[in-house]
Amino acid sequence: MIASVLAVALTLFLAMLAWVGFRAVAAQEHLSAAQRMAGDLRQTLASDPTRATAAVDALSAEVSAARGLVGDPVWNIAETLPWLGPQLSAAATITETLDTVLAGAARPLAGIAADGLTSLAPRDGRIDLDALASLRQPAEAAERVLISASQQVDRIDRAPLIRPLREGVEQVDAMLGEFTTTSAILANASELLTAMLGSEGPREYLLLFQNNAEWRALGGIPGAMLTLRTDGGAIELATQASSSDFPRLDTPILPLGDEITGIYGDHPGRWIQNVTQIPDFGVAAPLAREFWQRQHGDELAGVIAVDPVALSYLLEATGPIDLPTGDTLTAENAVSLLLNEVYLRYPDPREQDDFFATAAAAVFDRLLDAADPQKLIPALTRVGEERRLLVWSADGGEQEILDGTTLQGALPDSDADVNRFGVYLNDGTGSKLDYYMDVGAHATLCTVTPVAATAALRLELRNGAPDDAATSLPDYIVGTRGETTIGGTLRGVTRTIAYIYLPEGASLGTRAASTGEAMEVGTHDGRTVIGWWADTAPGETATLDLTANVPTAPRVEVLMTPHVRDAVSPAEPARCDSGR
Structure with missing residues (x-):
């Protein structure tokens, strides 16, 4: 049974x-x-x-x-x-x-x-x-x-x-x-x-165009700029200006705080061209807004920044655009035309900025009139993911909505899942040679325990300018005032000032640079900042390797200044045994 x-x-x-x-x-x-x-x-x-x-x-x-x-x-x-x-x-x-x-x-x-x-x-x-x-x-x-x-x-x-x-x-x-x-x-x-877009009445925004041919931490030096007016969904471009229209001040236009001045000095608050030197749009945008308001008297609701690479993506949605200059702006030629050819054509900086503003205005006019919506959304998504579109609102409640998005342009945040390094590049030559620069960064975890971890970072810079850049390129591109550049280098030699932000709670371990010296230069919002100056002649490559003691997390990432071309992988990965 x-x-x-x-x-x-x-x-x-x-x-x-x-x-x-x-x-x-x-x-x-x-x-x-x-x-x-x-x-x-x-x-x-x-x-x-x-x-x-x-x-x-x-x-x-x-x-x-x-x-x-x-x-x-x-x-x-x-x-x-x-x-x-x-x-x-x-x-x-x-x-x-x-x-x-x-x-x-x-x-x-x-x-x-x-x-x-x-x-x-x-x-x-x-x-x-x-x-x-x-x-x-x-x-x-x-x-x-x-x-x-x-x-x-x-x-x-x-x-x-x-x-x-x-x-x-x-x-x-x-x-x-x-x-x-x-x-x-x-x-x-x-x-x-x-x-x-003005649902509650007219608004006016400052539109900054960052020039990636001369690096600043957030993308590039602000050159041309426009104001954007909105009202009930209607959008129009208004006042045009150039950064050369603004005076250089004796004291910062807004207080910068000891942390920022300890790292960057007071230049971001005295020159509008340097507001994007600080890798936090929440700091840079109010500076730009104050510069504009004092110069023009307008009350601005916020600041928006884009770069020529972003415009090239948007041109995929608009199609080619004929400019008053006789040029045809396309997704394929926008970057080279706006960041390089314009300097070969126009020696006067005001003419260069006028050309840039004209091109940007033409793209925005087409976007507001005949853009293909099916192509526009992917283009805007790509622009946002690459941090080529930054938005800041003077309204605190609206700014909170931007918190945590790529549009905010904030310093990199780490969490329990990932440690994020920030690699921010500033031009120290006073040139437009960064159009030719290739840059790559790689980070890797070296050791991980329940209570601590170490990570390594490699930054690689390569000057891809022509070998004869010193003689073949005009003064404005190489940034010279005679035999040397504004930054003091020889013609054709770029000087890059890199700021590496370690993850929150991290400390510097070892470092080794192929040229120049890397050292701690301060702390910014709880992040240790490493400064590195690197000079590279055409065809030369400069590298920086460092390690850091970081909080325990299973992954590591690098956020970097948007530049002309896609980031390339360094010739060698980050090395856990490098430096001193």
């Missing part, structure tokens, strides 16, 4: 395992198909957002089918088994979460991408503020769904899970965090842009 009962029980148990195994395999097939579709969805959003809803629906169908396979009573009973139970429970939770997120968050966001772009496209210099404001509700609803989903995933006990399943849970957790941030940004952007 007992044997018969055991036989029946064993048969039922094996049948249950077979049933669960069959359904698990079938669910895995649906989830694998969904994973492939998810990869295609990113490409769809970038190339044709109008197809986003259909793509999400197809993805949702696969995940829903998988969910139907992992939630029946037999599966639920199997979840109580030792070892196997936690695996099945985690798989069911992840599948259920993904299904809920697709229905409650991805579909509304896809609807925004598919239908909202056309309504948000500027028409006759005006953006529909009602359409813009309508984005906030679905974005906030999606954010709530994603937060709930993240909490559900956080409750999964990962300790007993097999490695592939544990890694899958971690990937979903990271994805939910990313999408939650995206939803919050979209909701906040709807609120912020509605106000910035």
Whole structure:
């Protein structure tokens, strides 16, 4: 009798395992198909957002089918088994979460991408503020769904899970965090842009154009600038000026504080060309605003900064633009034309700034009239990710919305997951030779313990100017006042002043430079700052290696000054055994 009962029980148990195994395999097939579709969805959003809803629906169908396979009573009973139970429970939770997120968050966001772009496209210099404001509700609803989903995933006990399943849970957790941030940004952007575009009355903003041919920490020296007026969604460009229009002051225009002056001196507050020398737009923008207001008397609501590389991305959405000079500005030639050829053509700095402002105004006019919205969103996304668009608002509440975004232009923040170094470059030559410079940085973790860690960083600078730059390039590009540059180097030799910000709580370990000297120069907002001066002649490369004692975290990243070309990898990776 007992044997018969055991036989029946064993048969039922094996049948249950077979049933669960069959359904698990079938669910895995649906989830694998969904994973492939998810990869295609990113490409769809970038190339044709109008197809986003259909793509999400197809993805949702696969995940829903998988969910139907992992939630029946037999599966639920199997979840109580030792070892196997936690695996099945985690798989069911992840599948259920993904299904809920697709229905409650991805579909509304896809609807925004598919239908909202056309309504948000500027028409006759005006953006529909009602359409813009309508984005906030679905974005906030999606954010709530994603937060709930993240909490559900956080409750999964990962300790007993097999490695592939544990890694899958971690990937979903990271994805939910990313999408939650995206939803919050979209909701906040709807609120912020509605106000910035004059929903409550006229506003005026200073638009700075950073010149990457002469490095400053945030991108480049401010040269040409314009004011941007908004009112009820209407946008127009107003007053044009050049940095050469502003006086050099005897004392800083605003207090800088001992930390900043200890590192950068008082130049950022005395010359408008140097406000972006400080790698914090929250400091640089108020300085630029004060310079403008004293010179022109305008009351500015905020400051926006872009660079020519950003304009080249936007030209992908506008198409080629004919300029009054007879030039045709395209995505392919904008950088070389604005950062190099203009100096070969016009020896007068005012003419150079006029050309730059004319080109920038033409791009903005086209953006407000005939930009392709399907190409504009990816272009703006790329501009933001590369920190080539910075925004500061004089309204404290609106500025809080920008906190934590790339648009804020803040110092790098580290957290429990990643230590972030900042590498900020300033020209010390007074030239436009940084157009020819290639730069790369690499960081790596050396040791990690529960209580401490060490990391290494390598910075590499290469002067790619022509070998005969001293004789073939005009004075304005090489920055000379005779045989030497304004900074004191020989013609064609660039001087780069690099500031390396260690993660919060980190301390310098070793350092070794191929040229010049690297040393601690101060502390800025809790971050130790290392200064390094490097002179490089055409064809030469300069390197700096350092190590740092950093808080424990599993990853390390580097944020760097945006420059003309994409960052290149150093010839050698960061070295944990370098320096002294």
